[in-house]
Amino acid sequence: MSQTNYVFPPPAVQSLPIRGKSERYAINRLFFVGRNYYAHAIEMDRPVDKTVDKPFYFLKAPQTLVESGATIPYPPGTQNYHYEMELVLAVGKAGFRVSAEQAHELVYGYAAGLDMTRRDLQLVAREKGRPWDLGKDIENGSVCTEIVHMPGQIIEQAAIALEVNGETKQSSNVEKLIWNIRELIADLTQFYHLQPGDLIYTGTPEGVGAVVAGDRITGRVEGVAELSLNIGAAE
């Protein structure tokens, strides 16, 4: 059998554990939904009106993924490193132009995640009309728990919460998503051929804020998973 040779080893496949299984969930892409809770959109001074607005997305490189429980260095280039607690949808089946009614067929399962954000750089980019990459595409900035296999299930209601050093900072319910799981799959597949291994971070509720070195983040999505992250010293 012929073997492709590379001048250096190709990048490792990113993956997450799956609860109760020995196989891991191989990562394809990391999609993030912006402003998907009304109260968070308001705290960001960009209120959403669903009758006229459409969902929007950004992506982070798979290499930004880090498993829940890790200790990460405080990242370079920011003085305002924010947590965003999110329900994460794991895609298990390919789909393109999928209707909301058929959206459940793409669901492999769910996880709890953090969309870590250099808020200072994101806001500069937003005001100048520049891409968000420096604010969002951060090494170790896409935190995720194990994947929970819940094939074909649509989560419509679940408490979502986050604490920093034990103090509650975010507390909401995914029933408050502006665009729900079915609507997100239907909309995103108008633009992308979703693939197994695609994760969709569905947006954060209100209460986002900064962490500093030495802080410990804990969080959970009821009925899915519990998450933690320790912020270490800057490199």
Ligand code: MN
């Ligand atoms: Mn987010």
